[in-house]
Amino acid sequence: MEQRILVIGATGMLGKPVSLQLHTDGFKVKVLARDPERAKNKLGNGFEIVAGNVTDPGSLMSAMDDCDCVHINLSSSTFKELHDVEYRGSLNIIRAAVSKQLKRLTIITGAGVRKENTWAPMIRTRYHIEKEIISSGVPYTIFAPTHFMESIPKYIKGDRALIFGRQPHKIHWVAAADYAKMVSHAFQRKDTENKKFWIMGPEAFTMEEAITMYCKVKCPGISISRIPLSMMGFMATITFKSQFKYVVKTMKYFNKAGETGDPQEANELLGKPITTMSMWLNEK
Template sequence: MILVTGATGTVGREVVRQLVEAGRPVRALTRDPAAAAAVLGDGVEFVAGDLGRPETLPAAVAGADSVFLLSGGGPETPLHDANLGQAAAEAGVGHVVKLSIIGAEYEFTDLVSTWHLAGERALRQIGARPGGPAWTFLRPGEFTSNARLWAGPVKAKGTVFWSQVDTPVAVVDPRDVAAVAVTTLLEPGHQGQTYRFGGPEPLTVRERVAKLGAALGRELTVVDVPIAAARDAAAKSGRQPLVVETTLGNLTREEFQVHAVKVLPTFEKLVGRPPLTFDQWVADHIEIFR
């Protein structure tokens, strides 16, 4: 049995889909099992619980061999990771695969990277105890699916409002992130490893928008928005302003610009195929922009 947290999110639901496709028993931890069942469909066991409520976790991890841990990117991340790690240790779970972040690889000092790095450290400490679970940390770069945030302005005005639009990033498809997770969950030899990976080519926001426009058959414009304005817009849209500001602020950091542009062989070595391109992601999701 494999427990998946964050199972209805962009990466989590794809992890579930790929595990079910591989014929593996999957259990999804969710606050609302009925709603999750509507999203994930058949072939999945559901358990009500919350990483922030440790008393709900023993039932979630009972009988599980391994866990895919997606704990978000807020200040609660270290506590949530520790809660899950402790429950896994007490239940005799053998392996926890945590979805982390590029900044943990290079110890960036922004808040989101710091939170994930603290979560990793908590899992390392728990794993080092007798009976503690082995760990694997996945450290992808920016997701191609962040382009979903452009859908409203593209449909309304043919314009993308974003920050640091000329910074190239090797964006990675969430389906590929899930493929790495599934590989490390199902194949031996990944315990105690960290994997930094990204997409097949570095692209600026301008270049990504141009590709999207070509797929739509219309010219799109790009407006470079100050980070403070992006933070305020995030607050109005219900996203966490601090997380958005930190994420966009990373684009101005020299260390991020050096590392995020790198095209790495990690994904192909792990999964056995090239990573999906941004063009492929656009082709598969074009209807959300029409």
């Protein structure tokens, strides 16, 4: 029988490629979106789209009615969203999945979601979400990818590329298309149940190296500026902007915590990511 997967966050930068890949691979994909019309414009045909919000448990229960599995792709850009949408929203999804006795609950968290990094608020929140999922009793798969190549353009602001802090660590940048195939493979294999997979691309570059490569191909001549984290912290304090404060905390975390996690099991069971930075730059 065809599996029907509910994707929550299907319009997102990483939710969309996953939804398209699941559809291509023959799954029935149902999408829960806050704005179904906008979701339809983004995703195109082939998806059943229902209105809902992760802050509304009733909408989750009815969206899951005829589903076998659920994939969570939520994000936040303020501390309030981190608590209300990512944390409370994920708990609502987990409760609904338990009550509907779903066959699989999958989620994207991040490679850095480990106990030693829980000093960072976003990691602490995702660490607790992972724990709730693991103890829920619903068969689960947790995807813990490192940085995505698709996030590089976010560092370009106007005619400058900005690097916040030293960002000294090498990162195995991964392409969203490779990750999407891995998620789809996980739904096709029983032996991927109750596992957490670290997902990393084939080559490692620092943030500066990756941004420099991107700019060379996509926006030659653009200048790259480095902004000290202390200056960003000061600006966030005097502007009182919650989004700014959230970005500063995130960049401090990236600056301090190097990439950790072993991708071997993910590569063996889900298929190794193959897209290199230059392949990705030339494909786009």
